[in-house]
Amino acid sequence: MLFRNNRKWILVVGLLLSISLLSGCMPEVDHTKTTENLLEGNFWERNVVYYFALTLDTFANWFGGIYVLAILLLTIVVRTLILPLTLKQYRSSKAMQALQPQLTELRNKYKDNPQKLQEEMMKIYQVHNINPLAGCLPMIVQMPIFIALYNAIYWNENLRSSELFGWTLNETSPWYFLPLLAAITTFVQTKMMQVTQQQQMPMMSILLTIFPVMIFVMSLSFPMALPLYWVFSNIYTIVQNYFLYVLPARKGKDKKEVLAK
Numbered sequence: 431m432l433f434r435n436n437r438k439w440i441l442v443v444g445l446l447l448s449i450s451l452l453s454g455c456m457p458e459v460d461h462t463k464t465t466e467n468l469l470e471g472n473f474w475e476r477n478v479v480y481y482f483a484l485t486l487d488t489f490a491n492w493f494g495g496i497y498v499l500a501i502l503l504l505t506i507v508v509r510t511l512i513l514p515l516t517l518k519q520y521r522s523s524k525a526m527q528a529l530q531p532q533l534t535e536l537r538n539k540y541k542d543n544p545q546k547l548q549e550e551m552m553k554i555y556q557v558h559n560i561n562p563l564a565g566c567l568p569m570i571v572q573m574p575i576f577i578a579l580y581n582a583i584y585w586n587e588n589l590r591s592s593e594l595f596g597w598t599l600n601e602t603s604p605w606y607f608l609p610l611l612a613a614i615t616t617f618v619q620t621k622m623m624q625v626t627q628q629q630q631m632p633m634m635s636i637l638l639t640i641f642p643v644m645i646f647v648m649s650l651s652f653p654m655a656l657p658l659y660w661v662f663s664n665i666y667t668i669v670q671n672y673f674l675y676v677l678p679a680r681k682g683k684d685k686k687e688v689l690a691k
Contacts, residue, residue, distance in 0.1 A: 463585045475581075478574070482582035490588070497592035497599060501583065501655065505662040508579055509670075520674050525560050576663075583655050599655040608657040609649035615664035617642040622671045 463471070465487055468480040482504075489500035532554055540547035554560075583589065592599050603609055620641060649657035 464587050468585065474578075475585075478578045479581045479585065482578050483586055486582055486586060487588060490592070495588075495592065497586075497589045497655070498594050498658065500589075501659055502662050504579065505659060505666060508575060509663065509666045512575060513670075516670065516674075522560070525558065529554060529558065529560070580656070580659070583659055584653075586655075589655055594654055594658065597654065599653055599658070601654060602651065603649065603654045603657060606650070608654055608661065609646045612649050612657040612660040612664065613642040613646035615661055615668065616645045619664050619667045619671060622668065622675065 465480065465483040468475045468483055470476075471479075485507075486497070486500050486504055489503045490497045493499040493503075533551060536547055536550050536554070540550060589599055597604060620639075645657075645660060649660070
């Protein structure tokens with residue numbers, strides 16, 4: 431029970447911290463820097479954000495100054511580089527799901543003895559060499575990467591002159607197009623996470639429902655480059671989750687139906 435609660439709270443705190451860093455701690459929209467200026471900034475800007483910004487500029491040069499394609503390529507590269515962490519999270523999730531029948535039996539058996547329940551659950555984790563928090567830790571590790579990428583997009587002066595459908599990327603999205611698309615894709619990926627989780631966590635369900643709304647509200651005041659990054663990142667995650675969770679689950683269901691016949 432203790433591990434389950436810790437897992438839930440790590441996810442909750444991680445999600446809230448990400449939101450606060452991406453929304454409340456950002457500079458004004460018109461406050462831009464060149465990539466070279468980042469070398470004169472603080473430790474975070476000099477040693478982390480600078481290299482993301484330099485990569486973004488390099489990709490844009492490859493595409494003739496089209497930063498939309500540069501953001502897309504950088505998103506794909508970053509998400510692919512952290513794929514091993516995602517796969518580790520996936521394996522941990524599957525291992526925990528496989529243990530659910532045993533854990534449920536223990537909870538029923540020791541429902542009046544929390545201390546004994548914790549001891550028995552720890553024994554099961556040790557026997558199967560499973561860390562119940564392993565599924566949460568990759569998300570924490572990924573946070574600095576996404577925040578650095580976010581900063582690199584936000585500060586980039588050259589990116590503000592690039593256009594999307596005739597509007598420069600430093601403008602807010604017309605007709606709420608990108609904020610809506612960012613919110614919808616966020617909802618789809620979070621919904622996929624909820625469906626694939628066997629354990630029901632009411633607090634996480636509420637947060638995952640609110641998260642798309644918060645993305646929409648934040649996107650309304652941010653330059654288009656930022657919700658564009660969210661859209662690309664969400665689409666990558668949706669495709670990834672389809673192959674990791676949805677497709678295997680569908681194949682397993684079809685196999686059971688065939689065996690039942």
